[in-house]
Amino acid sequence: MIQLDATFAALADPTRRAILARLTEGPASIAELTKPFDVSQQAISKHVAVLDRAGLVRKRREGRISRCELDAAPLESAADWIAHYKSFWAAKLDRLETYLNTQAENQDGEAS
Amino acid sequence: MIQLDATFAALADPTRRAILARLTEGPASIAELTKPFDVSQQAISKHVAVLDRAGLVRKRREGRISRCELDAAPLESAADWIAHYKSFWAAKLDRLETYLNTQAENQDGEAS
DNA sequence: GAAATCCACAACCATATGGTTGTGATGATT
DNA sequence: AATCATCACAACCATATGGTTGTGGATTTC
Structure with missing residues (x-):
């Protein structure tokens, strides 16, 4: 737009x-x-x-x-646009967490 | 920045x-x-x-x-910056409302 | 009426931007 | 080994941007 x-x-x-x-x-x-x-x-x-x-x-x-x-x-539309990406900087942290958990599980007596 | x-x-x-x-x-x-x-x-x-x-x-x-x-x-900082102005587009609506109320009071029994 | 203030138009300059084409490096495919 | 695919560097072009100075039109103010 x-x-x-x-x-x-x-x-x-x-x-x-x-x-x-x-x-x-x-x-x-x-x-x-x-x-x-x-x-x-x-x-x-x-x-x-x-x-x-x-x-x-x-x-x-x-x-x-x-x-x-x-x-x-006009800042409202800008904020709306940016808000669509909010989940992606949250998701990034989620993925990091998941990764760390996976690492922890894999090292639970098993090597990758 | x-x-x-x-x-x-x-x-x-x-x-x-x-x-x-x-x-x-x-x-x-x-x-x-x-x-x-x-x-x-x-x-x-x-x-x-x-x-x-x-x-x-x-x-x-x-x-x-x-x-x-x-x-x-990086969108987070951008969103934060914009968020500071959020009150100002809300305030604008508030002022409009106040204005309309004032008008209504002034026109209490009087046509425009 | 004269002077001062506030503002924007115009012309100019240096640099940035968004696009192109040409080209070559590097990695995959056969 | 030869070819193809992927990508980015370089040079170039037109236009936009952010700044300047010069200037002049309105509008207060004296």
Whole structure:
């Protein structure tokens, strides 16, 4: 799905993840979002545009400032997708356990 | 975190997600992974290399073939990161509900 | 009205990405 | 020994990405 592409791609950048983290504390302007970083306002503006296109941020012009607000909804599909694989990192531990048990049984008076 | 960067970046490509989906059915060679797609073997080899670098696939040379196996472990950190935002898409619904309730109260005996 | 603030458009640059083709190494098959 | 199958390295191409600077349009603010 194209939506997942955009979501994961948006999350792949640490600056963008930091922007999202900041927005969990409430809406912010581009200028406010720029402050913590050592990059230009334009760079942050581009990052926010990426997040906006991915649907993770809603940007609204209020007079001279751009009010950026978090919208975590697209993360739900991403989480759903990842959740499908949950059993596989659990299963890995299961297999390890089974293997160890097998080893224990095999060594119970018998060599393999 | 660099690990998250690699994980999310790896997941941002639909071909790579399809490869991971295929690997949930068990290990596969590069040739097997290539079959379903309309791209070259080299392209898939590159994709698998990306997944390997991200730690999502373990590739092992067995004679002439490369045995590729899923390792879903890095997805756990990704899921954890996303989970932090879970409350924010719930909160959004809460706010909507609150808003609707407020509207209902205001419109108590008044039409809109 | 003038000045300052906030923002995004455009052009540019370096590098990364996803794909191709060509090719050669290495392992299996006959 | 010869051939086939499997894979990855290299070079290349087009496009995307993340950053910069320059600039100009709006909107406050003085």
